[in-house]
Amino acid sequence: MNQFNIAVLAGDGIGPEVMQEANKVLDAIAQRFAVSFTRNAYAVGGYAIDTEGEALPANTLQGCENADAILFGSIGGPKWDTLPLEQRPERAALLTLRSHFDLFSNLRPARIYPGMEHLSPLRADIAASGVDVLVVRELTSGIYFGQPKGRDGEGEEEYAFDTMRYSKREIRRIAVAAFEAAQKRRGKVTSVDKANVLVTSRLWREITEEVAQDYPSVELEHIYIDNATMQVMKNPAQFDVMLCSNLFGDIISDECAMMTGSMGLLPSASMNEDGFGLYEPAGGSAPDIAGQGIANPIAQIMSAAMMLRFSLNLPEAADAIEQAVVSTLEKGVLTGELLPANERSRAATTAQVGDEIVRHILNQE
Numbered sequence: 001m002n003q004f005n006i007a008v009l010a011g012d013g014i015g016p017e018v019m020q021e022a023n024k025v026l027d028a029i030a031q032r033f034a035v036s037f038t039r040n041a042y043a044v045g046g047y048a049i050d051t052e053g054e055a056l057p058a059n060t061l062q063g064c065e066n067a068d069a070i071l072f073g074s075i076g077g078p079k080w081d082t083l084p085l086e087q088r089p090e091r092a093a094l095l096t097l098r099s100h101f102d103l104f105s106n107l108r109p110a111r112i113y114p115g116m117e118h119l120s121p122l123r124a125d126i127a128a129s130g131v132d133v134l135v136v137r138e139l140t141s142g143i144y145f146g147q148p149k150g151r152d153g154e155g156e157e158e159y160a161f162d163t164m165r166y167s168k169r170e171i172r173r174i175a176v177a178a179f180e181a182a183q184k185r186r187g188k189v190t191s192v193d194k195a196n197v198l199v200t201s202r203l204w205r206e207i208t209e210e211v212a213q214d215y216p217s218v219e220l221e222h223i224y225i226d227n228a229t230m231q232v233m234k235n236p237a238q239f240d241v242m243l244c245s246n247l248f249g250d251i252i253s254d255e256c257a258m259m260t261g262s263m264g265l266l267p268s269a270s271m272n273e274d275g276f277g278l279y280e281p282a283g284g285s286a287p288d289i290a291g292q293g294i295a296n297p298i299a300q301i302m303s304a305a306m307m308l309r310f311s312l313n314l315p316e317a318a319d320a321i322e323q324a325v326v327s328t329l330e331k332g333v334l335t336g337e338l339l340p341a342n343e344r345s346r347a348a349t350t351a352q353v354g355d356e357i358v359r360h361i362l363n364q365e
């Protein structure tokens with residue numbers, strides 16, 4: 001029997017609530033596919049600050065190093081917002097993990113499934129136009145990591161600065177990831193930049209053009225980030241793979257998530273060159289709804305499916321989860337944020353959605 005070792009880092013806010021459902025789903029997959037998932041839970045984020053004094057304790061990092069993959073919830077929240085930036089959960093834990101494991105390639109697939117158009121806030125004809133976008137986001141460089149960053153000066157002349165920096169190597173490897181993905185999809189890469197203003201974007205374009213030479217079957221187009229955010233609303237079906245730097249991918253992936261109906265639907269895979277990965281919802285810890293049992297667990301569950309597909313080489317198990325999620329949506333077992341305000345009384349809880357997905361997995365043939 002295949003046995004896998006998964007480091008489970010549930011984190012803060014809705015993280016533990018949605019992780020509980022992902023764990024149920026993995027139990028169902030283990031039962032149906034005769035595989036075994038050893039799951040070791042570790043403290044991370046604000047919870048780790050409160051219990052162990054730091055956002056990424058050594059024991060947590062060690063557990064991740066020993067695992068076949070990391071399943072991550074979300075971190076951060078108002079309680080830790082006033083900490084110095086370098087101690088905050090987002091930077092001290094998540095950015096450190098991404099950097100430590102060189103998880104440069106972040107895949108965020110956003111799709112409106114046929115028949116699920118009514119969940120989208122887009123106009124019906126746009127939602128029905130065939131929306132299936134993969135955001136490929138560079139995750140370990142750019143303005144989130146560039147040095148120097150800091151504050152200097154005094155009085156009204158005090159200033160703050162971040163550095164947007166990309167090397168050719170960093171651009172090339174994420175561009176390759178985007179072209180490889182496009183080759184297996186609809187053969188189009190839209191590279192998102194701000195090359196009319198930013199030097200880093202000029203280099204980004206240059207290298208993307210170079211990489212395109214190796215992929216003659218893939219069409220490459222360039223678009224400015226401001227136009228891209230507008231086009232995603234106007235005509236999302238024009239996009240196949242959207243290749244983005246760290247900052248632009250962060251922004252546009254939230255927009256793509258919302259296009260499908262909810263932030264709680266968008267999973268993500270963050271991988272290094274060896275195929276090791278961290279899998280997490282694209283959204284955050286959602287403090288506004290945490291602790292109520294109403295968060296949508298689908299992004300977390302689909303992140304687990306991506307983990308099975310990309311790091312554990314279990315494509316049939318990943319397919320089973322994805323089919324079960326679609327069946328659950330089709331059946332109308334939906335958390336409240338997917339429903340119009342006047343229908344929220346019939347909303348399913350986080351656990352009810354998880355249970356329904358498990359039922360579909362165990363009853364599929």
Ligand SMILES: NC(=O)C1=CN([C@@H]2O[C@H](COP(=O)(O)OP(=O)(O)OC[C@H]3O[C@@H](n4cnc5c(N)ncnc54)[C@H](O)[C@@H]3O)[C@@H](O)[C@H]2O)C=CC1
Pocket residue numbers: 014018073074075076077078090094262263264265280281282283284285286287288289294295296297299337
């Ligand atoms: N990967 C991570 O751990 C991330 C952490 N964060 C952190 O999370 C905290 C909250 O950030 P926000 O800007 O509010 O972004 P957020 O993504 O947590 O929430 C934005 C909106 O989406 C909704 N939402 C998110 N996930 C949902 C789900 N599963 N089901 C239903 N609704 C959902 C929230 O209720 C909220 O209205 C901050 O501390 C932020 O730094 C933000 C993004 C990623």
Ligand SMILES: CC(C)CC(=O)C(=O)O
Pocket residue numbers: 090091094095250282283
């Ligand atoms: C909290 C940030 C570090 C991450 C983020 O917003 C994201 O990865 O989407």
Ligand SMILES: [Mg+2]
Pocket residue numbers: 250251254282283
């Ligand atoms: Mg984000």
